Amino acid sequence: MLAWQAVGYGSPKDCLRLVSVPLPEPGTGELRLRVGAASLNPIDFKLLRGELRRVQALSFPVTLGFDASGIVDAVGPGASQFKLGDRVFVRASRDTLGAFAQYTVQPEAFVAMSPVRTSVVGAASLPLVALTTVQGLVDRAQARPGQRILIHAGSGGLGSFAIQYARWLGLQVDSTTSSRNVERVRAHGAHDVIAYDREDYAGRGRVYDIVFDTLGGGHTLKAFRVLKPGGCVVSVAGPPDREMIAKFGRNLVVRTVMQLMSRRVHAAARAGNARYFRYLTESNGAQLQAIAHLVDSGEVRPVVDRVFDFSDAVAAFDYLMSGHAQGKVILDMELRPVEE
Ligand SMILES: NC(=O)c1ccc[n+]([C@@H]2O[C@H](COP(=O)([O-])OP(=O)(O)OC[C@H]3O[C@@H](n4cnc5c(N)ncnc54)[C@H](OP(=O)(O)O)[C@@H]3O)[C@@H](O)[C@H]2O)c1
Structure with a gap:
């Protein structure tokens, strides 16, 4: 599969590479998602530039990306909440980064069923910002x-x-x-x-x-x-x-x-x-599921600014790094088929 990997600390142009890596297999309690869309967050470029080294040092090469939506494509032993073909979305943890890829493996505890009222792009825009909001305004x-x-x-x-x-x-x-x-x-x-x-x-x-x-x-x-x-x-x-x-x-x-x-x-x-x-945001499938219900009841909606093709990740990073995005910045895997 193809994945955007960071090969060192620095700018997206210098340090991100689109590479072919082995398809990951889900372990106990994990799911593999075929990623339909992923969203960028400022933490992605802060990690890449080494600004968070004291809190989270990266070991290279590493596939970045916290937010993804897609389809459950493989179910690991002991994972029981989701089945093949479910439309889901997820916020990866600092230990399970890897949304900027055609497939990502995540613990099922981080995953929730996607809202039905939004597209794969809309769903990908939500996880990190929604969990950050709930964990700030409600939990704290x-x-x-x-x-x-x-x-x-x-x-x-x-x-x-x-x-x-x-x-x-x-x-x-x-x-x-x-x-x-x-x-x-x-x-x-x-x-x-x-x-x-x-x-x-x-x-x-x-x-x-x-x-x-x-x-x-x-x-x-x-x-x-x-x-x-x-x-x-x-x-x-x-x-x-x-x-x-x-x-x-x-x-x-x-x-x-x-x-x-x-x-x-x-x-x-x-x-x-x-x-x-x-605080730093924590992954939480149950909180994400509650957000999906709010989207489906029309209380909140995704705010998407720009959608970039998966192959244009460097341009997407540069746009977000301008500091003036008007909503979320998305990588869409399906705009153009990506060669395996
Ligand atoms: N738990 C965590 O640690 C956590 C979780 C999520 C986000 N964050 C952090 O939260 C920050 C915001 O994230 P984000 O995703 O919202 O970033 P973003 O989408 O890049 O924010 C861009 C927006 O910020 C506005 N802005 C820039 N300067 C401003 C100012 N002085 N006053 C008011 N608005 C201003 C811009 O509006 P104009 O174009 O009109 O200037 C633009 O629309 C980032 O630093 C991110 O790392 C941390």
């Missing part, structure tokens, strides 16, 4: 109906899903984007959209119960300036929280560096009597 922030949330980058892959999901939870949703995307973000369901090139959201004052920090950098600390006392910042791009330091701070030097990185954010949380979470 414990969002309740009526609370007010600021979701940054509402036009991006993550923000465009998070806005819809937050609305379904019954939250009052504000979101940031550039002025060219304001209407688009409103269409995702945001009550109020703040154009970052026209207004500084910090001017809104301490009005939010929750900030979903998808931007990081100075925005993580700034979140505490718009948070009500006792509020919650859930971040997927800011400095590590205590749990992450305990998990990934493998020696005193790394732990000390991580503590220094997050010192100011922890101080701001203490001062505001606020909670701060920084």
